[in-house]
Amino acid sequence: MTVAEFLERKARRSEATRQTYAKAEASFAKCFKADSPDVVVARIKGGKLDAYAALDKFVAWLTANGAAPKLF
Numbered sequence: 001m002t003v004a005e006f007l008e009r010k011a012r013r014s015e016a017t018r019q020t021y022a023k024a025e026a027s028f029a030k031c032f033k034a035d036s037p038d039v040v041v042a043r044i045k046g047g048k049l050d051a052y053a054a055l056d057k058f059v060a061w062l063t064a065n066g067a068a069p070k071l072f
Contacts, residue, residue: 002038003025003036003037003038006021006025007021007022007025025037027058027061027062027067028040028058031057031058031061031062032054032057040054
């Protein structure tokens with residue numbers, strides 16, 4: 001399933017939900033300087049990028065850009 005297909009399914013529930021997922025997926029692609037999150041997923045599936053390392057990098061990127069949740 002591509003990102004576009006995923007977003008289409010989420011939009012069936014709520015436009016706000018679709019927008020939330022779209023923003024997160026765009027941020028994921030931006031973190032890796034990719035045109036689409038599908039490119040990053042393909043790199044993970046192809047063994048060129050470790051999934052855990054990718055998630056760790058994304059969390060660090062979110063934190064550095066002030067997008068990570070704040071505690072208390």
